[in-house]
Amino acid sequence: MKLPDSDDTTGAVAPAVAAQGRAGILRRLLRNPVAVTCLVLLALISLASLFAPLLTSQDPARSSLTDSLAPMSGKHPLGGDGVGRDVLARLLYGGRTSLLGALLAVAVAVVIGVPAGLVAGYYRKWFDAVSSWVSNLLMAVPAIIVLLVVMSAVGQNTYLAMAVFGVLMSPGVFRLIRASVISVREELYVDAARVSGLTDARIIRRHILPVVQAPTIIQAAQMLGLGIVIQSGLEFLGLGSATQASWGSMLNDAFGNIYTKPELMVWPGLALAVTVAAFGLLGNALRDALDGTAVTGRKPSRGATTRKPGAEKKAPPVISEAQDTDDALLVLEGLTVSYPTAQGEKTVVDGVCLTVRRGEVLGLVGESGSGKSQTAFAILGLLPREAQVATTRLEFDGTELGRLGRAAMNRYRGHRIAYVPQEPMSNLDPSFRIGAQLVEPVRRHLGLSAAEARTKTLGLLERVGISDPERVFRAYPHQISGGMAQRVLIAGAVSCEPDLLIADEPTTALDVTVQAEVLDLMRSLQSERNMGVILVTHDFGVVADLCDRVTVMQTGAVVESAPVDQLFADPQHPYTRMLLASTLEDAEPRSALSLSRTVSASAAGAVGIAGTTDPAGVTNSAGITNTGRQEGPA
């Protein structure tokens, strides 16, 4: 359930970029209105400063006292500054200084940073150590202080200052290139190239340069903005070439006249902000264009089925017992889960119904992507926020959960309905001691004091077979093994004596020997506490071991539900038979069965099981649809 991360702000490397054509990237960039606006603005600003002599006849450096603080007029379209120089001319010529200075700084940064990063990342060893040290050193010094020193030592020269600023920015380029190279270096195709005897120079040119190109261009765009900012800061302080018009020196002049004519700030300030923002936004847009996954790959697509309007009518599931809900602990009817995607709505769970009785173990079986985990999370209200969830009935111990608010639901979660996850190591909060994580819900739900909760938790840890509970209580998650972490998670799940335990493939991520122990533990806890259990699994061995009843899911819908003996002895649905057969052959089912559910309709009809429920029918007759609150990952 790990979603692809598209919110990365650190300029991560996407090796796939190298494979994409440059033309494709450019096309994507030009489809982005922000990028186009930025490009147009930057082109206009560059052209205006390039053709400054054509746009104004005024000399930006010529001052005339009579025009001091002159208002806008034909002669001075934007007025005159404090010493009577033409504001428009200074704005246009000032653009040259800013853009050229920034270009110079970026060129220096790239010329130093790229080769150093390539060598350090590719060859490592002493050069890497030394250059990394120098780069850390440069990054720790405030740039403007260094520039002040350089200017006072060498003289007031804007371009020299910008060249030095380029040196100060080179660690940023260096670090980016170095990190990219190190990550590509480990790729198989680079290894293969090395083994096949390509020279280092060739490998760098053919395989590494294309990968670092994109992040460098993105960073260059942002460094251009930075260069303009720092340069104007220096000029604002009165440093830099005195005769050269620049936006920073215009702001300096405006500052001198801040009480008499503060509006002098507006034009250079605007030019500065617009140019820098355009560079920054262009950098972001470039990243989006290169990171194609940002647009399409956001939604979970695992096992999703696209709902086609007017699709073939679904076959009713094979339900091999009366849906007697009198002693039911949990009744779920008509659960539908879908996700909005660019291609329309993807339905991953479609009209699922299931029942768990008190003290009963229900196996929820199906291959990857059949929607069984989605069903489990939907009951807990833990699906991602973008999931669209509807149920006609979600009743736990007589209470309709679908209509509960967050606070009310939190009184059930962890207290009466508990959850055991699949992957133990990623399900413990890495920043908190295990004891603290276990104590918090116990105190909240059972109202115990800190000491009581601690005693109870230590007892639980011992109960789940941890030989040294005191040590584990104090440990951080990274200090214990996966098998132990799963025991901790089981202890956490049963800590408040829940009536229903939902376990999502609780043994899949464990070693075979540990699997058996964890299953034993779950069985003994279940019978000791008479818990109802929903055991999500794809393993019929586990089902045979633990379950009383089995519900089989395929592509988001229930296809068969029967007591475990009956299901094993006489599977009714072809999909169930296929799953069982593949288990017997000791191979896990790999891909979705090509047999559609329509084909199986005849089989189901032939058997003619009593109590068959058409999910669609339920939806209609019940007439209500609960849209449950989901609080999973955003």
Next chain:
Amino acid sequence: MIVFLVRRVVAGLVLVLVIATTTFALMGLTGSDPVRQIVGQTATQQQVTAKSAELGLDQPFVVRYGHWLADAVHGNLGSSWFSGESVTSSLENKLPVTLSIVLAALLVSAVLSTVLGVAAAVRRGALDQVVQLLAVLGFAVPSFLVALVFAVVIGVDLGWLPATGYVPLADSAGGWLRSITLPALSLSVGAIAATAQQVRGSMVDVLRADYVRTLRSRGISERSLLFRHALRNAAPAALTVLALQFIGLVGGAVVVEKVFGLNGIGSQATSAGSQGDTPVVMGVVVVMVALVVVVNILMDLAYGWLNPKVRVG
């Protein structure tokens, strides 16, 4: 942890030393002639030679540097070539001004970027857009431009807060707070933008983590989930960005002090730099780099405290 701390302190000292040496070399080896500036254009060659000897400039570079370093280790940073004032005591007078605005800006950045970043990550939608917009603006509008706008609009036009001057904390706490509010705010805009963006990004990642879902399944309160668990896990990455931003804050102080007419280390750096007053420049550089080093070590400690893998492992 102790080893880690010692290593960081040593690395910091090395940094200060390297920067001091480079600065001294730059100031000493380049062509400009400060003695001529001090005694004036009309002075005789004899006067120049005498002044040169008085300042010790007739000695070889290495000897001069050795003297400076020996004195500096004992807390004596020499005296200004122009005013003759002791650099150490003038820095002592000016440091509180700079420290006030820089540390206030750091505090404001930390608090506001956390609030904005968490809110954007949790609420998404319109608020998220606002934070993204702020990130672009914070990048595009340099701190001195923000300072100019604040000074004109809030300081002069509205008159809500003083546009110039500094009130020492010892004189009046309220006055001090009022005098540093605008400088600190304008200084922090860029840092807030960058750090809020990082807080948002890490919070979004953490909120997607498996353990957050498992914590939710335990029925703990949303407040504990967000502020105890998720924020704690998102904090280290944000702290790294904030530490980098602090370097920018120190640099930004130089410009912001000028706008608000604050007589701090930054404005001293500007004037001494343009005069070529080597002892003052050296003093300012050493103090500023040391400030960056100290704050970075404190941030490293906070990072280690937040991240058990660093602390325990």
